[in-house]
Structure formats: structure tokens, C-alpha cells
Amino acid sequence: MRQNQPLFPARLHHLCLSVREHERSLAFYRDALGLAPAPLPGTNAWVLSGGQRTLILEAGPPAQLRYAAYAVGDERQLDALRERLRHNDITPEASPSPLLREGAFAARDPDGGLVAFGLPRAVPGPADRLPGRLQHVVKRSAQIERITAFYRDGLGFELSDTVLEGPHQQRAAFLRSDHEHHSFAVFHATEPAFDHFSLEANSWNDLRDWADHFAGLATPLFWGPGRHGPGNNLFLMVRDPEGNAVEVSAEIETITDGRAPGVWQHNERTLNLWGGSWIRS
Template sequence: MGTVNVSKLGYVGFETPDVERLVEYYTTVLDFVLVEGDDRGAFLTTGSDHHCVVVTRGDAKARQVVGYELWEDLDSAEQRLKNAGYVTERRSDIGPGTPDVLVLEEPMTGVALHLATSQDPSGVQGFTPLRPTKLGHVAAYTPELATMQSFYQDLLGFRWSDTVGDFFVFMRCNADHHAANFMASQKYSGMHHVAYEMRSPDHLISMLDHLAKHDYRLHWGPGRHGPGHNLFTYHRDPDGNVVELFTQIDVVVDEAKGHWEPRPWHEEFPMYPRTWEVDLATVNQWGPIDPPSLDH
């Protein structure tokens, strides 16, 4: 366990030259709820959390900020981060729904990480058939994998879930296979993709039909990844950011045992975190491989 204990991915921030267009995409196409819009940005949610997506005006930039929840109060987290030599800033003005936030800079990328004990509830009630269940993970490029991995594992309490080759690592902060994944790259930087969870394959298919009606086409999938075994689809938002809609991701129910809950599509039983070969079965068990997805 790390210095502090991240328990959940909270939100991801996007800067865009066209706030209205991106908010329209999130509300009309992905069926998110716009909880609040003010001069600090537009705050959108899939459910009880105040927000899981923040949209602000600027140059097109994805993963401009990532918010995580901690299992603990901020005073002790602040102290332990300080003892570990990290500079944090305590903020009460980050945005609605997050009145008490520790801001910490991610190494190498400079991305602002927001740590909070919890968000205020969004007030959103009821059920709609299309809306994703939650923000599942945010994948990003990093110039150097080992430094990023040790930052997340040793400082923030993430656990190692899987690695592809020597360049793509998946880490979890709760039962879900990954909340953060990083691809080593000297060529690319910034966000790799953002992923929203659907309840089931049927739910995912309904959303794909809805996307098609709004002229959003998949550029990859559906398929099934090896690491995480999630059923995946990828399309692009109006700014060109890659958005994954997925379902059936691996979960670890018992951290002491440390293996994934058995699923019929697993390669072995029990299935533990491991390092995967770079091959078709790893990238997409169903085929075909998508060449750009292997860029690093």
C-alpha cells in the first residue's frame, strides 16, 4: 500500500475551444447530465457523484486534470504526502461539489491531480436506459513507465493489474481491473483514451445504435481485450479525443487471493495479474488488431 489510499477515480477534465459542442455531445449523445455550469466550467455526471467530467474553455486538451477519491481524511493524506517530499496545495475553490481538495502534480506530465475524500451528491435521481454507469478509467501516455508506475503504486496506493510487453501498464485502486493505465511513448503525450462503463453488452449495443443515429462511428471494436477482458468499442468525441465504451471488465473481489473473478473467456484459472505478450490475443481476443492502438 502506498503513502495515501486512492479508492476511486472521480473525474477527468477536458479543455476545448468549443464548450457548447462538447457539452452537447456529452448530454445528447452520451446521455450525461449537466449538473452545473459556471465560469469555472461545465460539470457533468452519470449518477450520484457531483461530476465525473469537467469541461473548460481553452485549447483542445484532454486529461487536463484527473480527480481521485481517497479512503481517508485530507489532513492525514496531506501530512503523509508532505512527509514523502511531495508539494501539495489545499484548495476550497476548485469547483462545485468538491469543496476540499488536495492538488498534486503528476510526475513528467505536469497534469494536476485532485485528491478529495468525497464529492457532494449530484442530486440526479432516476434511471435512463442509455446513460453509462460511470467513468471507468483514463489512459495516458508517459515518457517513462517505471517512474509513473511507482508514483501511482508507492505514493497513491494503486495495485499492479497487468502489463503489455514493456510499454503498457494497468493499475487499479479498487475492485475494477484498472482506473489508470499508461503507455510509454517518446512520440506521443497527453491522453490515450477515456473510458465509460456500460452495464452489459445489451446496454453497450443500445448506445452504439444511439451513437450511429448521431453520426458517431466506431473506429475500432467491438472486441475483447486481453488485459482486463473488457468488451470494448472506441469512437472519437467532437474534439477528436478517443472515447471507449466498455463492459464486463475484470474485477478482483478478494485482494488477499489477488486473482480476477473467474470468467469463461479467461486464458487460465485462476487468472492473476501478469505480463502479456504483444500479440493479437492480447490486444483483441476476437481480432482484428488495430495498428494505431499499438503505437508507442
């Protein structure tokens, strides 16, 4: 834990997604990501667990991020983070996650989205056949400046890079909670929405193996392979049955202390240095 920055370090531990057709989604995440599904007793939700990646799927409207949950190192760090929120007039709420221990809490962003913090419970799951730890989550927002300020100034994430349209209009922000380029990002949109989540593999060869694995399931890549500008990471993307984007990444940039936030212009090469981009509306 850094002095006056109790968030550091924190890592993305799990996500909760709302899905309409849970049987198809459970089968996809079992087969495509190697996650073992188990129902949460007394709920319409399922835990999908693996070695380094865990999701919760909840029956409901499609393609919605219910919450993202970040793991901190110990109770002292958690208490300091809770105090930071209160100091910044952010009211801690009860944690929505059954996978965090007692004492966990959540904060609600300006779009009403929840982000939880706590100490994780042990979640048994199969060993990962392909490497890919849950690493970052991305949202869309019509009030991108407020979301950026909430995560940076309120929660204590650090800004790694900003993407601008012209000299001033913000189109994206990439923020980190440890030494990796981003564990959260927000993209400009006309309304709030879930954009994608990412698994971080170890190497370019891992991305090849993931692509071959998806091919064996007749799951096509819809973007990539490529290399992002911000983050400099290799990537490929597929979609789950509800249309959610799932990224597999490798070689994401590591940030040294004191590095000033970068500024990129919104264009195809920023999104993919190799060419060919997914331009969000």
C-alpha cells in the first residue's frame, strides 16, 4: 500500500454480468474460457471459476455489468481505502459480491455502476488450460469526464493515458490500480454500457493458442490480432452469446512511478497500431 494511496495495489478479481440466456452463456464460458459453473444457492446466479479468472453470471437483462470487484492485500489497506472514500464524500455501500469476505464494501459511480473492494474468498476451480488472468474491465459513458474524475480523484486510480478528439474532447481514459497500464477504462458513448473485459496471457504464442482454441469451437475473432496504442498490448477479441466482447491480451505496458499520463488522438492507429479498428458509436 502506498502512503496516501490506499488503493495501490489492487487487482481486478471478478465481474458480475447480467445475461438473458444463461444456459448458452454458461456453456460458452465453460467451453471457451475453461470456467467451471456452479449455482449460487438461493439466487438466479452462477459462479464460473478457473485458476486465474472468475465471473458471476446473473439472470436478467442482457449485456449489463452488474459490478466489478477488486481485491486488496489486507484489512489495513481495505480500512484505509474506506476512509479515503469517506474523506472524498463517497458513501461506502454494502458489497454485492458473495466472493468477498466480510468487511468488503462498494462505491457507486456517477452512472450508478458499482465497484466493490475487499479481500477475496477462496473459490475452487479447475486449473487453466490456457493462461489468462482477469485483468481489466471497460465501460462506456456519456459523462466520461465525471467517471474519470470519480475513479482517479475519488477512488485513487491513476491515469495512464487519455484519448482526445481534437484538442479537448475526451474519448477514452485508461486508469490503473497497480503497475499495469489499466485495470479500468472508460470510453465515450451516448449512454452508459458495458464494453468488454480482458484476460491477460503471457505471450504472443498464448494468443495464437487462444485463437486456435476459439477456432476449434467455431467462435470467430471479431477484432484482432492487433496491438493497441494505449497500453501497447497485443490483443484479440471474440463475442459471447449475448454479444459481450471478451478480449485476450498479452504484453500490456507496465508503468513506472512518476510517468506522466500520455495523450493520444482518437483514430484507427490509436485503437490498433496494426490497422483495422472497432470504432464504437
